[in-house]
Amino acid sequence: LIELATTDENGQEIVWQLEGAALSNQRRRGVMAGMLQEGDQVRVAGYASTRRPAHMTAEHILLPSGTELLVGFAREPHFSEDQVGGNAPPVTAAAEAEPADSGIFRVWTRAGGYWPWYFAEPHEYELTASAAAHVAEYDTFADNPLLDCTQPGMPSVMGNPYPMEFIDHGDTIELRFEEFDVVRTIHMNDARDPADVPLSPLGHSVGEWDGDTLVVTTNRINWPYYGRMGLPQSESVHVTERFTLVADENRIDYEITNRDPEVFAGTQTWEAPYVWRPGEEVGVYDCTVE
Incomplete structure (x- = not known):
C-alpha cells in the first residue's frame, strides 16, 4: 500500500491510497523495496475505485529518474521504455537451491x-x-x-x-x-x-x-x-x-x-x-x- 499526496483544482490536498500486486510477485519481477522513496514526485497510472474515494489499483509508477515501475498486472510500460517489472527477466535472491x-x-x-x-x-x-x-x-x-x-x-x-x-x-x-x-x-x-x-x-x-x-x-x-x-x-x-x-x-x-x-x-x-x-x-x- 502506497500513500500518494496530490492537489486538486482548488488547491486542496488529496491523499490517495494505492494498491498493487502482491509484494512477493513484485520482488520476483525485480521491483524491490527502496526503489520508491518517501517524498519522491511521481506519476501514476491505474484504475480508480468506483466504490471508495481516493483509492486506486496502481499499475504504473514513473520515478523522478525516468524509470517506470510496473507494480500491478500490466507487463507493458505506460510512461517509459526504461522499466522494471514488466518483460524483464525475473530477479531472485541469491540462495543455495534446496537438495x-x-x-x-x-x-x-x-x-x-x-x-x-x-x-x-x-x-x-x-x-x-x-x-x-x-x-x-x-x-x-x-x-x-x-x-x-x-x-x-x-x-x-x-x-x-x-x-x-x-x-x-x-x-x-x-x-x-x-x-x-x-x-x-x-x-x-x-x-x-x-x-x-x-x-x-x-x-x-x-x-x-x-x-x-x-x-x-x-x-x-x-x-x-x-x-x-x-x-x-x-x-x-x-x-x-x-x-x-x-x-x-x-x-x-x-x-x-x-x-x-x-x-x-x-x-x-x-x-x-x-x-x-x-x-x-x-x-x-x-x-x-x-
Whole structure:
C-alpha cells in the first residue's frame, strides 16, 4: 500500500491510497523495496475505485529518474521504455537451491494465470436461502475482517499468490504463509476424536500420504466467511486438500474441495499448480492498521 499526496483544482490536498500486486510477485519481477522513496514526485497510472474515494489499483509508477515501475498486472510500460517489472527477466535472491530430495518440504508459489477462488462473486454459487440472506446484508468495508489485519481462517487462507513453505516436524507438518504471517499445523499422527478438538479459525487439520500426494482434511473451523467476498461459512464446513508432487518435483498440483451444506447446494472445488523457484523465501507480511 502506497500513500500518494496530490492537489486538486482548488488547491486542496488529496491523499490517495494505492494498491498493487502482491509484494512477493513484485520482488520476483525485480521491483524491490527502496526503489520508491518517501517524498519522491511521481506519476501514476491505474484504475480508480468506483466504490471508495481516493483509492486506486496502481499499475504504473514513473520515478523522478525516468524509470517506470510496473507494480500491478500490466507487463507493458505506460510512461517509459526504461522499466522494471514488466518483460524483464525475473530477479531472485541469491540462495543455495534446496537438495533434490527435499520433496514437498520447501517454498512454493502459486503459478500465474490462476484467479484465486476466494474472489468469486456470490452470484456464481448456488446458495441456500439463509446464505443468500447473509450475503444481502454484508458490507464489504464494514464487515471484512482482513481490512483490520485479522488473519484469515480456513479455507480463505489458501490460494493466495504469496509464497508458502512446508516444514517437516515429524508428527506434524507446519505450513507457513507470507500473507498475513499465517501458520497452519497439519497433524500426521492424531487419533483424537475431532469433536474433542476446540473450534478455531484455521480448524483442525489431519494429513496422510497417498503416494506422492499429501491429503489433508480440516474441520472444526469457526471462521465466519467462505472466501473473501462476503459468503458465510458454517461450523459444519469440511475441507479436503490434495498436494501432489509431480514427477520432476518442480511443481505441486493443488486441489481444494469444500463441503458446507448450510451454505451451498453442492461441493466447491478449485485447482491450481504451485511452482518451486530457487531462491524464493517466505517473507514477513507485518500487516498493520494506521
